[in-house]
Amino acid sequence: MRNKASYGQYLKEFFGINVNPHQSVIALAGNPNVGKSTVFNALTGLRQHTGNWAGKTVCNMQGNFVYKHKSFLLVDLPGTYSLLAHTLEEEIARDFICFGRPDITLVVLDATCLERNLNLALQILEITGRVVLCVNLLDEAEKKKIYIDIPELETELGVPVVGTAARKGEGLENLLEALYRMVMGASSTEPRQIIYSQEVEEAIQQLMPEIQFLVGDQLNPRWVALRLLDSDRSFIERISFYLSYRQSYFPSTPEVAIW
Numbered sequence: 001m002r003n004k005a006s007y008g009q010y011l012k013e014f015f016g017i018n019v020n021p022h023q024s025v026i027a028l029a030g031n032p033n034v035g036k037s038t039v040f041n042a043l044t045g046l047r048q049h050t051g052n053w054a055g056k057t058v059c060n061m062q063g064n065f066v067y068k069h070k071s072f073l074l075v076d077l078p079g080t081y082s083l084l085a086h087t088l089e090e091e092i093a094r095d096f097i098c099f100g101r102p103d104i105t106l107v108v109l110d111a112t113c114l115e116r117n118l119n120l121a122l123q124i125l126e127i128t129g130r131v132v133l134c135v136n137l138l139d140e141a142e143k144k145k146i147y148i149d150i151p152e153l154e155t156e157l158g159v160p161v162v163g164t165a166a167r168k169g170e171g172l173e174n175l176l177e178a179l180y181r182m183v184m185g186a187s188s189t190e191p192r193q194i195i196y197s198q199e200v201e202e203a204i205q206q207l208m209p210e211i212q213f214l215v216g217d218q219l220n221p222r223w224v225a226l227r228l229l230d231s232d233r234s235f236i237e238r239i240s241f242y243l244s245y246r247q248s249y250f251p252s253t254p255e256v257a258i259w
Contacts, residue, residue, distance in 0.1 A: 016054035023073045024183045030108035032079035035136040038166040067176045083123045099242045111141035129191040131159045139165040158190035
């Protein structure tokens with residue numbers, strides 16, 4: 001159980017996010033043009049705050065809402081197609097999901113082009129199982145005679161999936177309930193993991209024990225192993241910086257370099 005006061009200070013200094021100790025943090029992620037802003041506005045209404053990501057010129061949107069007497073802070077991340085960042089906006093989204101450790105990551109998907117959107121969702125599921133998927137724009141999909149089997153999708157991906165047409169307010173109550181159940185520990189998840197080639201899987205297994213020792217419960221060791229195999233030096237340095245930074249707030253976190 002993390003210290004809420006230390007976590008709030010960490011989020012403020014590392015990301016520029018202001019969270020109250022009693023709030024649960026939700027990261028709102030998705031590709032551009034999937035209706036993410038519509039979902040954000042529908043959940044938070046006028047209870048929004050605009051700021052900048054710490055050390056960045058990119059604007060961030062934060063909004064508050066309450067459901068069943070539970071307070072939430074919703075952080076609207078820049079739209080991104082991937083967590084393998086190539087732009088500043090993608091880097092911000094990646095870092096918050098990876099290092100901000102939100103209580104839930106809410107991923108908005110476009111029902112009219114679900115296959116393309118699932119690329120980001122699967123990448124996020126490699127990092128955390130605390131994910132709720134929102135299949136939005138079901139009304140547009142219906143016009144195109146596209147049918148999404150929500151229960152089957154939930155079974156396949158191993159996390160809660162909710163269908164919405166956010167512009168019409170449809171499905172939002174179910175979405176709120178799914179978020180509430182997860183943050184209250186009433187949802188169990190078994191997130192689908194991508195199985196790579198035999199050579200890659202063997203390399204992951206060789207790396208895992210050492211990585212587990214270094215990162216503890218701060219990061220998903222399988223995901224870190226994959227990043228090491230990518231040989232993305234700048235991101236590896238980012239992971240090491242994150243672990244060292246967290247050490248000043250959470251002394252149990254090892255201060256290490258991972259390459």
